[in-house]
Amino acid sequence: PVMINSGSDTINDFEVSLSSAAEDVDADCLSRSQQYMYRKKEYHFPLSKAFSGALARYTRMHSQCCVWNNGLADHGHDEKEAVGGCQYVVYQEGYEGLGNRLLSLVAAFAYALVTNRALVIDTTRGHLAQLLCEPFPNYYYGEKDKKMKNNHDNNNISTATSPTWLLPSQLANGVHQQAVTLEEAMAAQFVNVTAVHVNLRHEQTVGDQQFFCSETQQGLQKVAWVIWESNQYYVPRLFMLREFWTMKLHPWFPDVSRVFTQLGRVLCVPRNAVWHTIQHVHKAEMAWAPSTAQVGIQVRRHAVSDNASFSEVVYRRIVECVVDGGLVPPPMTTTTPQQGTTKVAVLVTSLQSMYYDKMRERWNDAVVQNGESSSRQAQVKFVMVSHEGTEQYSLNQARKAMVEIWLLSLCNDALATSSWSTFGYVAQALAGMHPRILNIRGEHPELDEPVLSACSRGQSPEPCLHYPFTSSSSSSPACQATTASAGVAPAARMAPNSSDV
Numbered sequence: 081p082v083m084i085n086s087g088s089d090t091i092n093d094f095e096v097s098l099s100s101a102a103e104d105v106d107a108d109c110l111s112r113s114q115q116y117m118y119r120k121k122e123y124h125f126p127l128s129k130a131f132s133g134a135l136a137r138y139t140r141m142h143s144q145c146c147v148w149n150n151g152l153a154d155h156g157h158d159e160k161e162a163v164g165g166c167q168y169v170v171y172q173e174g175y176e177g178l179g180n181r182l183l184s185l186v187a188a189f190a191y192a193l194v195t196n197r198a199l200v201i202d203t204t205r206g207h208l209a210q211l212l213c214e215p216f217p218n219y220y221y222g223e224k225d226k227k228m229k230n231n232h233d234n235n236n237i238s239t240a241t242s243p244t245w246l247l248p249s250q251l252a253n254g255v256h257q258q259a260v261t262l263e264e265a266m267a268a269q270f271v272n273v274t275a276v277h278v279n280l281r282h283e284q285t286v287g288d289q290q291f292f293c294s295e296t297q298q299g300l301q302k303v304a305w306v307i308w309e310s311n312q313y314y315v316p317r318l319f320m321l322r323e324f325w326t327m328k329l330h331p332w333f334p335d336v337s338r339v340f341t342q343l344g345r346v347l348c349v350p351r352n353a354v355w356h357t358i359q360h361v362h363k364a365e366m367a368w369a370p371s372t373a374q375v376g377i378q379v380r381r382h383a384v385s386d387n388a389s390f391s392e393v394v395y396r397r398i399v400e401c402v403v404d405g406g407l408v409p410p411p412m413t414t415t416t417p418q419q420g421t422t423k424v425a426v427l428v429t430s431l432q433s434m435y436y437d438k439m440r441e442r443w444n445d446a447v448v449q450n451g452e453s454s455s456r457q458a459q460v461k462f463v464m465v466s467h468e469g470t471e472q473y474s475l476n477q478a479r480k481a482m483v484e485i486w487l488l489s490l491c492n493d494a495l496a497t498s499s500w501s502t503f504g505y506v507a508q509a510l511a512g513m514h515p516r517i518l519n520i521r522g523e524h525p526e527l528d529e530p531v532l533s534a535c536s537r538g539q540s541p542e543p544c545l546h547y548p549f550t551s552s553s554s555s556s557p558a559c560q561a562t563t564a565s566a567g568v569a570p571a572a573r574m575a576p577n578s579s580d581v
């Protein structure tokens with residue numbers, strides 16, 4: 081049976097709607113329900129009644145609006161028209177890391193929910209359709225494995241012209257549509273505008289930034305298709321729009337630190353093939369004995385010149401953080417026979433293997449040196465799944481990233497993630513856990529030594545908002561009328577991972 085939150089006292093509407101959609105839904109996507117077998121009860125987080133109702137309504141709307149028959153709209157409407165008055169958000173997958181893609185996908189879904197739009201993913205480029213279950217019918221559309229002509233370089237988007245995109249109804253003849261930019265739509269006062277491309281990537285024009293203004297949102301109500309291009313997490317910015325947070329987001333998510341956790345567990349769940357790998361590794365490595373404590377350490381270096389190299393300073397900081405913070409027993413810890421031996425599985429994810437190698441050696445050496453007493457030592461087993469060396473944009477690497485993000489998210493006892501890493505944000509948010517945030521960023525982490533501790537406790541499991549709204553910020557100009565004066569939403573006070581923002 082499908083249980084979105086098996087810890088829930090009540091079976092909510094959304095659970096019922098999925099359950100009644102037949103056991104097949106579960107069979108097609110085992111991770112959706114089975115993930116809760118691996119999560120401690122305190123990390124189940126049942127949906128609020130308001131949100132489960134909203135999700136059930138969304139599911140019905142999505143099913144009605146996303147009906148394309150072999151690529152042709154099944155409604156007899158003009159192709160450019162929204163089907164039967166429906167409105168859509170089309171998520172365009174970017175050429176970047178999986179963490180960025182999942183963050184922006186969840187933000188797009190939050191936007192779709194608050195604006196009553198159906199979210200669909202154009203699978204013409206990218207890998208998500210091969211990694212993630214399909215949460216709603218006809219959620220994916222596009223020409224698999226066919227690169228669409230667009231004006232993207234890897235990380236360099238020109239916002240002057242929007243990329244072309246494909247209407248679901250035009251799949252059959254492959255005609256690409258041109259969406260207008262947000263600036264162009266605003267200049268036309270949204271009159272006769274069918275599709276707007278919103279650029280919410282890390283580099284934006286002043287026009288792009290008007291997206292989070294009430295007037296812009298009013299204008300967009302007239303537009304059938306919003307083409308969502310982003311690599312960032314913007315849910316806190318949605319909370320800052322009064323119309324969204326008072327009526328919707330706040331009632332749905334009374335605890336603002338659970339938004340990604342709950343949306344991500346609907347949207348970012350692995351397909352069966354990926355899930356089987358996760359289960360296999362978990363069983364063999366993370367839960368090799370009953371009541372093994374599980375700790376995840378995510379090491380992500382963003383230094384430009386030594387991305388692939390090992391840093392002694394970084395290694396020292398990681399060990400200091402996890403040992404002093406009580407996440408991992410120190411190499412020499414012994415346990416009394418009465419207590420039995422503590423068993424700890426420590427998953428280390430990193431592009432490089434050296435951090436894992438060094439930790440494993442150090443703990444193993446301590447066992448050897450302690451001879452007889454080693455039998456009473458805490459058993460600490462280090463686990464590494466892959467070490468890819470460098471970041472690449474490939475399905476294979478994305479699959480490994482998915483496996484490791486999920487394994488981290490199933491570490492029920494403690495997580496240490498790297499500051500400014502979207503890979504780590506997704507893991508901690510799926511886990512619903514306050515991580516320790518490792519201060520290992522930058523070219524010369526040793527320069528931080530006198531200033532920063534090795535790590536700090538994250539204030540929230542939520543991903544970091546990299547571009548917070550401040551009315552005085554030059555990179556984020558205030559809206560013409562005003563969003564800021566609309567009151568202080570809970571999210572405005574939320575400072576997830578505040579040491580990193």
Ligand code: GDP
Pocket residue numbers: 176177178179180181379380429430431466468470471472477478480481484500501502503504
């Ligand atoms: P960010 O760059 O840390 O914000 O995270 P992203 O996920 O957006 O991009 C980094 C990409 O590099 C990932 O998606 C992976 O493809 C790869 N990568 C980085 N760290 C790891 C890791 O620990 N394990 C694996 N398997 N891949 C990683």
